Amino acid sequence: MSPPAPDPPSERSIKVVAYVLGGVVASATIAAIVVVPQAARFHAKGPPNTGHDALACADCHKDAPGTMREQLQAKVQFWLGLRATDAAFGHVPVGNEQCTGCHARDQDSHPVHRFLEPRFSEARAELGAESCASCHREHKGVRVTMILTACATCHQNLEVKRDPLDVSHRELVARKEWTSCLGCHDFHGNHNRVIQTRVDAAYPTSTIIDYLAGGPSPYGRDMKYPTKRGAQ
Amino acid sequence: MLAPTPQNPKGVVRKTALWSGILAVAAIYLFATRPEPLVDSRTSERSVPVEKVFRILAAENATMRTLWTAEIVSAGMKAGLRFDEKWRDPAVAAGPLPALFLRESATALQKTRVPLGLFLGSDYPIAQSNLFTGEQAERFKRVRATGTPEFFNATDIGRYTAMFADVAVAPGCVSCHNGHPNSPKTDWKLKDIMGATTWSYPKDKVTIEEALQIIAALRSGFAAAYGGYLTKAATFEKPPEVGERWPRDGYYLPTRETFMREFERRASANTVDRLLQAFE
Numbered sequence: 001m002s003p004p005a006p007d008p009p010s011e012r013s014i015k016v017v018a019y020v021l022g023g024v025v026a027s028a029t030i031a032a033i034v035v036v037p038q039a040a041r042f043h044a045k046g047p048p049n050t051g052h053d054a055l056a057c058a059d060c061h062k063d064a065p066g067t068m069r070e071q072l073q074a075k076v077q078f079w080l081g082l083r084a085t086d087a088a089f090g091h092v093p094v095g096n097e098q099c100t101g102c103h104a105r106d107q108d109s110h111p112v113h114r115f116l117e118p119r120f121s122e123a124r125a126e127l128g129a130e131s132c133a134s135c136h137r138e139h140k141g142v143r144v145t146m147i148l149t150a151c152a153t154c155h156q157n158l159e160v161k162r163d164p165l166d167v168s169h170r171e172l173v174a175r176k177e178w179t180s181c182l183g184c185h186d187f188h189g190n191h192n193r194v195i196q197t198r199v200d201a202a203y204p205t206s207t208i209i210d211y212l213a214g215g216p217s218p219y220g221r222d223m224k225y226p227t228k229r230g231a232q
Numbered sequence: 233m234l235a236p237t238p239q240n241p242k243g244v245v246r247k248t249a250l251w252s253g254i255l256a257v258a259a260i261y262l263f264a265t266r267p268e269p270l271v272d273s274r275t276s277e278r279s280v281p282v283e284k285v286f287r288i289l290a291a292e293n294a295t296m297r298t299l300w301t302a303e304i305v306s307a308g309m310k311a312g313l314r315f316d317e318k319w320r321d322p323a324v325a326a327g328p329l330p331a332l333f334l335r336e337s338a339t340a341l342q343k344t345r346v347p348l349g350l351f352l353g354s355d356y357p358i359a360q361s362n363l364f365t366g367e368q369a370e371r372f373k374r375v376r377a378t379g380t381p382e383f384f385n386a387t388d389i390g391r392y393t394a395m396f397a398d399v400a401v402a403p404g405c406v407s408c409h410n411g412h413p414n415s416p417k418t419d420w421k422l423k424d425i426m427g428a429t430t431w432s433y434p435k436d437k438v439t440i441e442e443a444l445q446i447i448a449a450l451r452s453g454f455a456a457a458y459g460g461y462l463t464k465a466a467t468f469e470k471p472p473e474v475g476e477r478w479p480r481d482g483y484y485l486p487t488r489e490t491f492m493r494e495f496e497r498r499a500s501a502n503t504v505d506r507l508l509q510a511f512e
Contacts, residue, residue, distance in 0.1 A: 066270045069261065074270045076262050087270055097345070104343060106336075106460060107320055113342045117351045117430060118386040118393055119368045130389065159360065161414045 046139035050214040051227070060098045060138070064088035099132040105225035109189030126153045144212040148205070149178035167199045182208045191219040279437035283383050284510040286394035286431050288443075288503055289348075289450055290381065293334070293396075293429060295499040296454050301330045301402040303494075304461075308479035309404070313465075313472065317358075325468045327461045329408065334429070340456035346449035347434050349391065352398065354427030356417035358409065368430065371395050376425050391432040398427040440511050447503065454495065459488050 033042045048055060064071055066087070074087035096112050105111075114120070115129040127150055128134030135146035160169045165184075172180060183202030184195050196202055203218040211217055305315050308327070316326035328336055331352055338350040353362045355372060364372045371382040375397050382395045400406050406420045420426060438446065465472055465485055477484035486494070 070270050073262055100342070106339060108339075111339060111342070113339075113349060114351070116349045116389055116391065116432060117353075117368070118389070118391075118432070119353070119365045121366060121386075121388050124388060157360075 044139055047141035049136060049138055049140060050143040052138070060094045061091045062098075064090055064092050094133070094138070096132050099136070102228045103132075103225075104228075105188070105190060107189065107224065109185075110187055120154070123153050129153075142212065142214045146212075148182065148209065148212070151181045152176070152178045155181075164197045165199065166197065172199070179205045179208075182212075186219045190224050191217075192222040192224055193220055278511070279439045280443070280510045282392050282433050282436055282438050283394065284506070285433070285438055285443045285446055286383070286396075287381070288447060288506045288510075289350075289431055290394070290396040290429065291502055291506065292447065292450055292499050293350075295502075296337075296495055297330060297334070297398075298401055299491075299495055299498060300333050301404060303478055303480065304485075305330060306402055306404050308485075311472075311479045311483050313479060313483070313485075319464065322467070327464065328457070330402075330405065333457055333461075336457035336460055337450070337453040339453075340460075341449055341453035343456070344449040344452060346445050348446050348449055349430070349432035350450075350453075351430040351432075352427060353430060354398075356415070357427065358412050358414050358416075362427075364428075368395065372428050375428050379425065385436070386432065389432075391434050392436050393430060393432045395428045395430050397425045398429055400424045400426050440507075443507065443510070451492070451495075455488060455492050458491050461485075462488060 044057070064087070066074070068090075071087050071089045074083060075089060077083040078086045100112075110129075112130060112132050115123050120129065123129040127146065135144055135150075137145040156173065158169050158173050163169055165172075180199070180202055183205065186193070207215075207218050211219075304313075304327070309315065314324075314326035315329050316324050317329060317332060318324045319326040319328050319332065334350070334352050338352075341348060341350055353364045353368065353372075355364055355369065355376070357363050367384070367386070371384065372395060374380075375382055375395050379397050381397070384393050385391075386393045400409075400420060400422050403422060405426065406422055406424070409415050409420050409426065410418045433446070435442075462474060462485065465474070470483075472479075472483050472485045474485050474487055476486065476490055478486050
């Protein structure tokens with residue numbers, strides 16, 4: 001079988017011009033999406049979480065130190081064993097510091113740093129409790145992404161000596177009523193409110209699920225430590 | 233240059249040359265005429281085991297614990313000040329007990345950029361959430377038996393860890409824990425090892441600059457914790473006078489600067505000595 005005849009010169013030129021033009025338009029579009037702040041939603045992983053709508057990408061995604069070339073070189077050296085530490089490329093991974101920068105509290109009933117104590121290994125392994133993002137995965141368009149029964153990981157042996165609740169905490173644990181915890185307890189304890197002392201006064205599970213999904217707060221809006229941007 | 237042959241047709245030669253060129257450019261980009269490399273924090277300066285810094289921190293903490301317990305809590309109670317576990321409650325006109333002052337310091341520490349962890353726990357804690365479990369419980373048995381610190385690598389979090397005995401330094405420690413309705417142990421005595429402070433840091437070795445940053449972070453945590461108490465004290469129905477005088481002089485509290493100056497007077501010589509020994 002003979003090979004197909006090559007395109008005549010004029011057709012080839014048109015093709016080349018078309019390829020070049022296509023490449024330029026595609027590159028310009030990609031560059032515009034990446035660079036223009038208003039286009040951020042096109043390349044974000046998903047919608048911002050509850051209360052984060054007004055944040056700019058750069059509020060959390062900080063530039064990594066060095067030029068792109070320095071970062072690449074550092075990475076290659078790390079892969080080859082010529083450097084002890086890896087280097088971030090493009091942006092520094094978002095960590096707890098970015099969260100606590102706005103959500104700073106002098107008091108927190110479950111501060112994330114607490115889970116870095118060795119004895120909380122189970123909470124780290126099962127829940128990733130040492131990282132804010134384990135419960136609040138960003139770009140999901142909700143408030144909380146953790147399952148409702150997560151309290152079970154640490155509080156299986158819970159016993160309150162002078163239990164103020166009409167049904168003892170020990171009994172609730174025995175009944176495995178883990179979906180009821182947040183009906184009385186705001187996880188971070190950041191709301192000025194009186195905790196219920198009757199189980200039937202607890203907020204229904206459906207209300208809590210709605211709250212975690214971004215709905216209204218059953219705990220009220222009176223925060224002990226409001227965020228810098230006033231998120232609830 | 234390779235010449236086209238029946239075994240090595242023209243197209244293959246071109247492709248080989250093209251890829252060789254790309255690889256050469258990549259190699260130059262990545263290796264040759266390279267710009268100033270990014271600083272590798274692990275190898276840039278002389279460093280010492282973090283264990284030595286943990287010992288300095290534990291000594292600083294012991295000094296602060298004594299200062300807080302004796303000069304603020306014990307003397308303050310005699311002068312009419314109150315200290316309570318629910319001191320954060322706006323309705324409770326009180327300050328933090330020693331263990332809570334340490335927790336306040338640990339929380340404030342997290343606001344610094346220094347990744348130092350500080351925790352307080354026990355095998356007989358008043359709050360169940362402070363009960364040692366797992367490896368910490370095993371290590372604490374040895375701390376209790378010997379009174380000497382334990383050092384280990386908590387591999388799952390990649391943190392080098394130290395546990396130091398937390399001793400009942402004042403009668404108030406014993407009486408408060410023995411009398412507390414939630415205390416699982418009520419026969420504590422003065423000088424007993426009541427628990428342990430746990431310190432953690434993500435690197436096994438630190439430079440002198442890092443060591444200084446760590447110590448400075450702890451001190452800023454202490455200062456912030458005391459500042460929090462002064463803020464609360466200002467809300468008391470009868471606020472104590474804040475100035476140069478101390479509770480031993482009456483219903484007074486030292487300013488944050490006075491308080492920290494006294495701490496520095498007590499702690500700094502020892503810290504400088506230990507630093508010089510560590511890095512000599």
